[in-house]
Amino acid sequence: MDFRFLMTLQIAVGAVQKIGAVPHGTRVTAPIASGHFEGPRLRGKVLPGAGDWTLLRGDGVLELDLRMTLETDDDALIHMTSFGLRHGPPEVIAALARGEQVDPSTYYFRTTPRFETAHPKYAFLNRLVAAASGDRRPEGPIYTIEEIL
Amino acid sequence: MRSRPLLTLRLNTAPVQDIGATPHGVRVTFPIVGGLFEGERLRGKVLPGGDDWTIKRADGVIELDLRITLQTDDGALIHMTFQGIRDDAAAGAPYFRTVPRFETAEPKYAFLNSLLAIGIGEIRADGPVHLIEELL
Numbered sequence: 455m456d457f458r459f460l461m462t463l464q465i466a467v468g469a470v471q472k473i474g475a476v477p478h479g480t481r482v483t484a485p486i487a488s489g490h491f492e493g494p495r496l497r498g499k500v501l502p503g504a505g506d507w508t509l510l511r512g513d514g515v516l517e518l519d520l521r522m523t524l525e526t527d528d529d530a531l532i533h534m535t536s537f538g539l540r541h542g543p544p545e546v547i548a549a550l551a552r553g554e555q556v557d558p559s560t561y562y563f564r565t566t567p568r569f570e571t572a573h574p575k576y577a578f579l580n581r582l583v584a585a586a587s588g589d590r591r592p593e594g595p596i597y598t599i600e601e602i603l
Numbered sequence: 604m605r606s607r608p609l610l611t612l613r614l615n616t617a618p619v620q621d622i623g624a625t626p627h628g629v630r631v632t633f634p635i636v637g638g639l640f641e642g643e644r645l646r647g648k649v650l651p652g653g654d655d656w657t658i659k660r661a662d663g664v665i666e667l668d669l670r671i672t673l674q675t676d677d678g679a680l681i682h683m684t685f686q687g688i689r690d691d692a693a694a695g696a697p698y699f700r701t702v703p704r705f706e707t708a709e710p711k712y713a714f715l716n717s718l719l720a721i722g723i724g725e726i727r728a729d730g731p732v733h734l735i736e737e738l739l
Contacts, residue, residue: 455606455721455736515717537702541717564719564738566702581664581690583700585604585721585738600604602700602721 457600460584461493465500465522466594479517480510489594491524496576498526514547516540518565530573536586536597538565553592563588567599606736609720610642614649614671614731628666629659635671638730645712647675657689665689667701667724679709685722685733699724703735 466487473481484507489500504522511517518538523531541547542561549556565586569579586599615637622630638649653671660666666688673681687701701722705715722735 455723457604513713513716539717539719562717566719566721577662580662581688581693581698583688583702583721585719587604598604 456603457585458603459493460582460599460601461491461496463489463491463500463586463597463599464594465489465504465597467506476509478509479512482508482510484508486520486522486594489522493599495578496524496526496532498524501525501531514541514544520565520567526573526576528575530571530576532573532576532579533570534567536565536567538563538586538588540588540590550590555592556590558587558589563590563595565597567597605739606721607739608642609718609735609737610640610645612638612640612649612722612733612735613729614638614655614733616655616730625658627658628661631657631659633657635669638671640673642735644714645673645675645681647673647679650674650680663690663692665691669701675709675712677711679707679712681709681712681715682706687722687724689724697726699726701733701735703733 468485468487471483483505486504501523507519509517520536522534524534525531540563546556546560567584567586571579583602584599585602586597589596614635617634617636620632633655635653636651650672655667655669658666669685671683673683683703683705685701685703690698701724703720703722707715719738720735722733724731724733
């Protein structure tokens with residue numbers, strides 16, 4: 455499979471909302487306070503109001519369900535969603551939970567972003583499938599997003 | 604990003620159900636009556652009863668929404684879904700890419716529950732074929 459770099463997305467997470475034990479697992483919603491993205495074909499910031507609805511499953515895998523609006527530096531709005539999975543050795547996941555910086559190669563953190571926009575300049579985003587690798591930093595995740603060619 | 608082959612999936616479809624123009628686009632459902640899948644770590648057949656619910660958007664891109672059950676050659680059942688897009692107007696060649704997901708209760712195949720995958724689809728004379736790789 456061939457990939458092409460699309461952008462780096464860095465987001466800052468606000469105070470999490472611990473919904474708790476629900477029928478599918480343990481649900482925690484992470485409001486996204488701010489963020490920015492940058493790539494050769496688009497750059498800009500994340501608008502307030504975004505969030506990541508996470509669910510820790512019984513098998514220890516964290517499911518991520520991110521929804522946000524991106525605003526490019528030339529004022530186009532892009533609706534972005536991404537489903538992802540995060541899991542790893544218990545000691546690595548515990549270090550992440552303590553807010554430590556962890557080498558992202560020691561755990562699995564992958565997502566599949568999708569985009570929708572009405573802006574003709576960015577319409578190519580409507581017609582691609584992407585994959586991302588994540589790096590969970592103490593202040594929030596950094597995603598490297600690539601287009602699947 | 605790196606990936607490695609997971610399986611090749613061949614689907615047999617019945618005559619399509621042309622639902623027609625709906626608010627989101629032109630909806631066509633492809634019943635899946637069978638098929639085969641094969642990879643280094645799993646192989647078997649596709650059980651009848653699945654479908655691919657497709658919708659052609661106003662921009663010409665077809666969105667895919669598939670649900671099927673796989674049965675491995677050692678009797679495990681795997682729930683598989685994918686969403687994807689097929690853009691026959693893409694520059695060069697058709698762009699047909701999917702994001703499959705798997706759910707199984709069988710410990711031998713539990714690795715499928717914790718991976719993300721991507722697929723390249725092709726329409727061949729005898730039906731669609733999907734080359735599915737695990738995101739590493």
